[in-house]
Amino acid sequence: MDEPATSSPATSLRLPTGIAVSEDDPLLISRSYPEAPHPYRTPFARDCGRILHAKAFRRLAGKTQVFTRSGAESDHSRSRLTHTLEVAQVARTTAAALGLNAALAETLALVHDIGHPPFGHAGEQALDAALRHHGLGFDHNLHALRIVTTFEERYAAFRGLNLTLAVREGIIKHSRDYSPAAHPELSEYFLDKRPTLEAQLIDLADEIAYLTADIEDGLAAGVLDLNLVLDEVPFFAGFYAEARREFPAANPQLLSNEALKQILNTLATDLMTETARQVSTLGATTLSELRANQGRVARFSEPIEAERKKTKAFLYANLYQSPALEAEHAHAEQVVQTLFAEWVNDPGLMPADHAARAHAEGAPRAVADYIAGMTDSYIQQAWEARAAASD
Numbered sequence: 001m002d003e004p005a006t007s008s009p010a011t012s013l014r015l016p017t018g019i020a021v022s023e024d025d026p027l028l029i030s031r032s033y034p035e036a037p038h039p040y041r042t043p044f045a046r047d048c049g050r051i052l053h054a055k056a057f058r059r060l061a062g063k064t065q066v067f068t069r070s071g072a073e074s075d076h077s078r079s080r081l082t083h084t085l086e087v088a089q090v091a092r093t094t095a096a097a098l099g100l101n102a103a104l105a106e107t108l109a110l111v112h113d114i115g116h117p118p119f120g121h122a123g124e125q126a127l128d129a130a131l132r133h134h135g136l137g138f139d140h141n142l143h144a145l146r147i148v149t150t151f152e153e154r155y156a157a158f159r160g161l162n163l164t165l166a167v168r169e170g171i172i173k174h175s176r177d178y179s180p181a182a183h184p185e186l187s188e189y190f191l192d193k194r195p196t197l198e199a200q201l202i203d204l205a206d207e208i209a210y211l212t213a214d215i216e217d218g219l220a221a222g223v224l225d226l227n228l229v230l231d232e233v234p235f236f237a238g239f240y241a242e243a244r245r246e247f248p249a250a251n252p253q254l255l256s257n258e259a260l261k262q263i264l265n266t267l268a269t270d271l272m273t274e275t276a277r278q279v280s281t282l283g284a285t286t287l288s289e290l291r292a293n294q295g296r297v298a299r300f301s302e303p304i305e306a307e308r309k310k311t312k313a314f315l316y317a318n319l320y321q322s323p324a325l326e327a328e329h330a331h332a333e334q335v336v337q338t339l340f341a342e343w344v345n346d347p348g349l350m351p352a353d354h355a356a357r358a359h360a361e362g363a364p365r366a367v368a369d370y371i372a373g374m375t376d377s378y379i380q381q382a383w384e385a386r387a388a389a390s391d
């Protein structure tokens with residue numbers, strides 16, 4: 001008689017069940033405005049739905065991930081929305097394999113980039129620089145929190161999306177820590193404690209998704225040269241050579257895709273194994289033990305971390321800061337900084353609700369919030385309308 005299979009490779013990664021966020025945890029599922037439980041949807045499934053139905057989520061379709069205007073020349077390069085969906089896939093898979101709360105991880109992934117301004121990182125840097133002249137700054141995680149707590153208006157009973165505490169905490173803390181002294185307004189988010197493991201996974205799921213996707217999009221756009229990637233990214237070259245041995249007749253594009261698939265798979269598997277190893281070394285069996293630890297436990301192993309760093313450095317040098325994208329970045333900076341300065345100078349040029357916020361919160365913050373919510377095409381239209389008006 002055959003023995004029944006007792007464990008798959010995935011189940012051997014499973015963490016102690018007490019580490020996962022429970023949807024019975026009264027504090028973590030609490031909402032600012034108490035709501036009755038839903039008859040058949042769990043709290044995080046509800047949050048996931050609220051994010052998917054939010055206007056700010058739909059606007060991700062019109063926001064740059066890496067390619068700004070040249071994105072319009074290709075139907076295939078990622079927008080911030082399709083990037084977000086890829087992060088959600090990685091987050092859900094890794095969280096589920098580890099026995100964590102996959103619904104929470106997926107929800108955090110879907111919301112992780114919701115606070116990004118138009119024009120990608122160039123737009124974000126320009127907005128941050130503009131705010132710094134006023135002693136302020138732009139932080140997309142804090143902006144995301146304000147979107148879900150304040151700016152989204154869908155429900156008659158409350159402002160914002162009234163998300164659970166676990167989701168709001170994950171929104172601000174997934175990629176960085178905030179000092180309690182500098183951010184008293186965030187005191188309800190356990191700033192002296194590490195984020196949940198579901199939140200810790202998001203930053204690395206984000207890296208896994210964009211490192212592989214940006215090589216693919218960079219190659220497709222002709223900004224990255226395949227031979228250069230093969231020469232300078234050993235992580236890629238190794239898998240590419242393996243694929244060529246296995247599929248000698250396959251064309252370079254298919255071999256690249258095979259290599260990228262293996263990179264993604266290797267990063268995701270390593271993230272799970274190393275995170276499980278870290279938790280086991282720590283001896284944590286409950287969420288509060290994990291939260292009390294000095295550092296985060298979601299991480300890659302040292303050899304894979306070294307490959308990740310090399311790959312990322314390559315992308316910075318050859319894609320994100322490449323001369324091919326310089327004109328787009330300069331345009332983004334000019335548009336954001338010029339419109340920001342004009343609207344701060346005369347908030348009445350903005351729609352009435354934003355102009356009203358300038359009185360309440362100060363013009364620089366209100367203008368930054370207005371700009372941050374825009375899609376690439378919306379801010380481009382504002383820019384063209386301004387040019388037409390001054391003709």
Ligand code: MG
Pocket residue numbers: 083087112113206
């Ligand atoms: Mg992202």
